[in-house]
Amino acid sequence: MLARLRSSTxxxxxxxxxxxxxxxxxxxRTWDETSKALSAMSPASVLAALAxxxxxxxxxxxxxxxxxxxxxxxxxxxxxxxxxxxxxxxxYIPGTVWAYAAMMELGRSQGSPPTRTFATISLxxxxxxxxxxxxxxxxxxxAFAGAWYLLLxxxxxxxCLHPRVLTWGLNLALRLARREPLESVLPGRALLxxxxxxxxxxxxxxxxxxxxxxxxxxxxxxxxxxxWASGLLVFFIPSGVGVREGALVVVLGPLIGAPVxxxxxxxxxxxxxxxxxxxxxxxxxxxxxxxxxAAVYEAQNGSGSTALTPERNRSGSPGS
Numbered sequence: 001m002l003a004r005l006r007s008s009t010x011x012x013x014x015x016x017x018x019x020x021x022x023x024x025x026x027x028x029r030t031w032d033e034t035s036k037a038l039s040a041m042s043p044a045s046v047l048a049a050l051a052x053x054x055x056x057x058x059x060x061x062x063x064x065x066x067x068x069x070x071x072x073x074x075x076x077x078x079x080x081x082x083x084x085x086x087x088x089x090x091x092y093i094p095g096t097v098w099a100y101a102a103m104m105e106l107g108r109s110q111g112s113p114p115t116r117t118f119a120t121i122s123l124x125x126x127x128x129x130x131x132x133x134x135x136x137x138x139x140x141x142x143a144f145a146g147a148w149y150l151l152l153x154x155x156x157x158x159x160c161l162h163p164r165v166l167t168w169g170l171n172l173a174l175r176l177a178r179r180e181p182l183e184s185v186l187p188g189r190a191l192l193x194x195x196x197x198x199x200x201x202x203x204x205x206x207x208x209x210x211x212x213x214x215x216x217x218x219x220x221x222x223x224x225x226x227x228w229a230s231g232l233l234v235f236f237i238p239s240g241v242g243v244r245e246g247a248l249v250v251v252l253g254p255l256i257g258a259p260v261x262x263x264x265x266x267x268x269x270x271x272x273x274x275x276x277x278x279x280x281x282x283x284x285x286x287x288x289x290x291x292x293x294a295a296v297y298e299a300q301n302g303s304g305s306t307a308l309t310p311e312r313n314r315s316g317s318p319g320s
Contacts, residue, residue: 070190140222
């Protein structure tokens with residue numbers, strides 16, 4: 001069944017439509033209460049939530065960049081951001097391969113071998129998932145009432161992040177993908193810095209749920225972390241659409257009411273989508289400016305050295 005989900009784009013699209021159908025049904029069933037909750041959100045709170053999500057996105061790219069540098073490809077922030085955010089737009093296409101392929105190709109254009117970029121993407125997701133589940137377990141234990149088995153992933157992820165286990169696992173995945181193995185092991189310090197940036201990013205992402213009307217900052221953070229992890233683990237639905245919103249209702253619904261939680265989930269999805277588009281556009285432009293500046297510098301430097309050569313010959317080089 002899992003093999004069919006991975007290989008069949010049509011099946012994945014149908015599952016995404018089913019998830020959207022359940023989400024639409026939930027909105028329609030509680031439309032009066034949900035519409036009131038949506039109208040009660042002030043534009044200022046939505047803008048503040050967007051700012052919190054953007055801050056979290058910046059922390060995540062800093063974590064991603066640190067992993068990439070630790071594996072041997074140190075890049076300027078503007079180029080790492082371009083690879084990550086422009087490439088991640090591929091996740092909205094049914095099938096997990098598109099985002100990977102786009103990011104690997106963008107990485108190649110900046111001198112990062114596809115193997116290294118692949119490892120960075122995979123490790124970044126693993127760190128993100130581990131931090132999300134850890135936060136959810138610490139701040140929103142009720143989320144695991146019907147999904148206790150997700151708690152088992154936390155010690156498993158910790159073991160997988162050990163340098164030896166991590167390198168073995170990544171090289172195994174690369175071998176299955178018919179790629180060359182990693183040239184180096186991710187240093188422990190680089191991993192710790194990436195985890196710290198990721199945790200800070202989650203602190204910002206939890207803030208956006210609280211700003212939209214969640215029940216207390218710690219619970220809001222844990223609820224969103226659980227919802228995000230649920231959407232990620234249901235990998236056969238593009239971007240976890242419908243799953244994340246449903247999980248958020250499960251955790252926050254008993255505290256603030258299902259209609260309000262559903263409204264928060266809908267606005268959160270819109271805010272996240274807008275933040276990803278904004279970050280992709282920003283880093284795309286920054287990357288283009290960097291490439292243009294480098295091209296101008298090389299052109300000027302090249303023409304300058306050509307012009308100076310005759311001058312040096314006239315002013316005293318042998319044979320002038």
